[in-house]
Every structure is written in structure tokens, then in C-alpha cells.
Amino acid sequence: MVPRIPQQVPDRRRFLAKLLKWMTTVTLAGLAFPLLRFTGFTVKPQPRYIKVNKDLAVGGSHTDHDFILFLLEDGPVAVSRRCTHLGCRVNYRQESDIIECPCHQSRFTPEGKVVAGPAQKDLSTYPVRVLLDENGMTSGYEVTV
Amino acid sequence: MTTPPVFDRPTFSLKEKFIGIRWGGGALVSLYISVISGVIVALQYNPAEPFYSTTVIELIAPYGSFWRSMHYYSSQAFLLLLICHLVAVVWENTHYYSRSTWVRLTMSLPVAILLLFTGYVLRDDATGEAAGLIAENIMLSVPFIGEWMNSLLLSITDNGVKRVYVNHIAGLMVAGGYCVWPHLRRYTTRWRSHVGLTCALLLLSVFLTAPIEPQHFGITHIAGPWFFLGLQEALRYVHPFWAGIVLPGIVVAALLKLPHKGKARLIYLVCIGLWLVFYGVLSAISFMRI
Numbered sequence: 225m226v227p228r229i230p231q232q233v234p235d236r237r238r239f240l241a242k243l244l245k246w247m248t249t250v251t252l253a254g255l256a257f258p259l260l261r262f263t264g265f266t267v268k269p270q271p272r273y274i275k276v277n278k279d280l281a282v283g284g285s286h287t288d289h290d291f292i293l294f295l296l297e298d299g300p301v302a303v304s305r306r307c308t309h310l311g312c313r314v315n316y317r318q319e320s321d322i323i324e325c326p327c328h329q330s331r332f333t334p335e336g337k338v339v340a341g342p343a344q345k346d347l348s349t350y351p352v353r354v355l356l357d358e359n360g361m362t363s364g365y366e367v368t369v
Numbered sequence: 370m371t372t373p374p375v376f377d378r379p380t381f382s383l384k385e386k387f388i389g390i391r392w393g394g395g396a397l398v399s400l401y402i403s404v405i406s407g408v409i410v411a412l413q414y415n416p417a418e419p420f421y422s423t424t425v426i427e428l429i430a431p432y433g434s435f436w437r438s439m440h441y442y443s444s445q446a447f448l449l450l451l452i453c454h455l456v457a458v459v460w461e462n463t464h465y466y467s468r469s470t471w472v473r474l475t476m477s478l479p480v481a482i483l484l485l486f487t488g489y490v491l492r493d494d495a496t497g498e499a500a501g502l503i504a505e506n507i508m509l510s511v512p513f514i515g516e517w518m519n520s521l522l523l524s525i526t527d528n529g530v531k532r533v534y535v536n537h538i539a540g541l542m543v544a545g546g547y548c549v550w551p552h553l554r555r556y557t558t559r560w561r562s563h564v565g566l567t568c569a570l571l572l573l574s575v576f577l578t579a580p581i582e583p584q585h586f587g588i589t590h591i592a593g594p595w596f597f598l599g600l601q602e603a604l605r606y607v608h609p610f611w612a613g614i615v616l617p618g619i620v621v622a623a624l625l626k627l628p629h630k631g632k633a634r635l636i637y638l639v640c641i642g643l644w645l646v647f648y649g650v651l652s653a654i655s656f657m658r659i
Contacts, residue, residue, distance in 0.1 A: 264520040311502035326591040
């Protein structure tokens with residue numbers, strides 16, 4: 225006599241295995257939300273006040289880590305060194321009076337206006353405060369980054 | 370009277386010669402050296418002051434340049450040998466892996482590229498900083514999930530290289546380990562089979578300094594890592610999402626979907642070949658700009 229093979233046991237096992245698989249998937253998906261919320265949290269940085277302790281002549285410039293400070297006819301302008309294309313640090317080329325990105329050669333005027341792409345947007349600017357000495361003469365500049 | 374038969378030296382075709390080389394074992398040995406030297410370099414590295422600490426390792430710390438070079442060249446060797454291993458496996462085409470096994474194994478290539486890339490970013494010199502910021506902008510260009518991807522992998526603008534460091538030493542290593550673990554349990558290698566490679570890496574580390582490009586005002590051209598050159602060139606012409614995600618995604622997807630046999634396999638291989646030619650041309654153009 226051939227023994228009867230119990231069909232129900234493998235079915236139940238298969239069902240439980242599937243259930244476990246789905247529960248694991250749902251649990252992992254459920255953990256993704258708190259993970260992404262946790263990693264996406266950032267504290268807004270405090271503004272930094274950077275002093276440039278020198279008086280620039282009209283047309284002069286000073287390059288710092290995060291900005292390039294120009295003294296133009298209309299006053300001082302601090303232009304961000306972050307290229308609006310992909311974020312590389314731009315440099316001022318004095319001989320051609322142009323700001324250029326070393327990664328893809330986007331070009332900007334000292335005011336930060338785009339002259340040549342691939343960048344599409346102008347460079348951002350930072351507020352500049354002129355520092356005066358006790359005689360009312362310019363002693364430097366304070367840039368808020 | 371007949372002349373006795375002369376012993377014929379077996380001749381091997383180019384394919385047999387190429388497949389016969391132990392690329393996988395070489396890649397594994399290079400990875401071992403890279404991990405060991407990486408742990409040693411990490412003992413002096415400080416992600417809060419990445420460029421300063423890299424410079425200290427390179428110039429001041431005793432034998433720092435040697436360990437850094439060893440980490441750099443063994444990592445380069447690992448990637449190159451891994452690519453050769455993959456080419457040999459695809460060319461030989463005798464291992465019929467299941468699709469899930471193949472996908473898991475092949476994902477080790479993009480993970481390895483990301484490991485090398487994050488290494489470039491971590492030195493935070495002119496090239497590393499620019500490469501990191503470009504990668505961050507590429508991530509952010511991905512619709513809907515770009516910010517999440519960036520906060521998981523890079524987040525350089527908000528966090529410096531902190532997250533890049535965590536992913537370089539842990540996150541990507543775990544991901545790579547997951548990809549190749551069943552494969553490594555099956556195929557092992559011995560150091561004594563790769564004495565030449567080990568000696569070559571040691572000699573390179575002694576005599577060649579790993580690149581570092583100091584930040585200085587007025588720098589007019591920055592070229593990314595060699596495997597990033599084609600992508601850097603593509604970024605000139607098209608949106609970062611197409612150049613940075615879709616373009617490399619095409620070849621990865623083609624590799625993952627590569628059929629085992631038939632005409633479909635040939636079509637996929639031709640597509641991968643054309644992609645490689647296209648990327649090679651882009652890289653050459655970018656290289657000529659240096």
C-alpha cells in the first residue's frame with residue numbers, strides 16, 4: 225500500500241515562507257522612511273562673517289575660499305565661487321577680466337553674469353559691508369557667507 | 370621508414386590566453402592589499418580636515434606616502450582586474466548563472482567604481498573637491514529621489530566629506546561584500562599565485578607617489594579620475610541627469626540584462642561595445658583638454 229503524501233504540510237510551509245518574505249519586504253520598506261528622514265535632516269549653518277582686511281582699488285579683486293570680492297564702480301561685490309552648472313569652484317582670470325569654471329569652462333563677468341555656458345544661471349552674490357577706520361577711511365570689507 | 374612523431378607544443382588562441390589568466394584572483398589580491406593599506410591610511414586620516422590630513426599623510430607622516438600610494442595603486446589594480454575578469458567571464462560564456470546571481474555579481478562593478486570615486490573625493494584636493502561637488506549635483510538632478518540619494522551617499526555641501534567617508538569605509542564595502550560573498554565562498558585564491566602582482570604593487574608604491582593636486586587660486590582646468598573623463602565631457606552638452614545617470618546606467622543595465630545565448634546576447638554585446646567606443650571617444654576629447 226502506497227502511503228498518502230500529506231499535501232497540506234508543504235503548502236502550509238510554502239505559505240509561511242511567502243508570508244515571511246512579504247513581511248520582511250514590508251518591514252524593510254517601512255524602515256526606509258525613518259532612515260531617509262534621519263539622513264535627510266540637516267541643521268542650517270550659522271552665517272559666517274569673513275573679514276578682508278585690505279582696501280581695494282576700483283577694479284581690484286580679492287579671492288577667498290568661498291567668494292571673490294571685487295571693488296567695482298558701483299561699490300564692492302562678493303561673488304560666490306560655486307559654479308551654477310555643477311558646483312565647481314570658479315576662479316578669476318585677471319588678464320581677461322573673467323570668472324571661469326575649471327571643470328567645464330563656464331564664464332561669468334565680475335558681477336557674476338553668465339557669459340558662456342554650460343552654466344545657465346548667474347553666480348550668486350553675498351552681502352558686503354565696508355569697514356571704516358577711525359578717520360572714516362576704508363580699512364576692509366566684511367562678507368556674510 | 371617513417372620519422373617518429375615530434376611533440377607538438379599546444380597553441381592557444383587569444384581568447385584562450387585571455388581567459389586563462391587569473392583575473393579574478395588578481396582582483397581579489399589587489400582588493401586585500403587595498404583594504405589593508407586603506408585601514409592603515411585611515412588611522413591618520415581625518416574627515417573633518419580632509420585635505421590637511423591627506424597632506425600630512427603624504428608629506429609629514431613617516432612612510433605615509435608609501436601607504437597612501439599602496440592604497441591608491443592597489444585600488445586602481447583592483448578595478449582594472451575586475452573589469453578584465455568580467456570581460457573574460459562574458460567572453461568565455463560557460464557559466465550559466467541564474468539572473469539574480471548574475472545581477473548580484475555584476476553590481477559589484479558599479480560598487481567598485483563608486484568605491485574608487487569616493488576615494489578620489491576623500492583626498493579633497495582640487496580634483497577631489499570638484500568631482501565630489503559634480504557628483505552631488507548629478508544626484509540632485511534625479512527626479513523625486515535625488516535628494517534622498519544625495520543625503521544617503523554624499524551630502525557634501527551640508528556635511529563635508531563625512532558621509533562620503535562612512536560610505537567609503539563601510540557602506541560601499543558592505544554593499545560590495547554582499548554582491549560577491551557567495552562567489553568568494555566558492556572561488557578562493559592564494560597569495561602565492563599572485564606573487565608578481567603583489568611585488569609590482571609594492572614596487573609601484575615605493576617609487577610612484579599617488580596623485581594629489583593642491584588647491585590654488587587661478588586653476589584653469591580640472592580633470593576628473595580617468596573613468597570619469599567621458600562623463601565629465603558629456604556634462605558639457607547635456608543635462609546632468611542624462612549625462613551622469615542615464616549614460617552610465619545604460620551600460621550597467623545592459624550588463625545586468627545580458628542574455629545567456631542567442632541573437633539577443635549578440636545584440637546586447639554590440640550595444641555594450643558601441644557604448645564603450647562612444648565613452649572612449651568622449652574620454653579622449655576630455656583628455657585632450659588637459
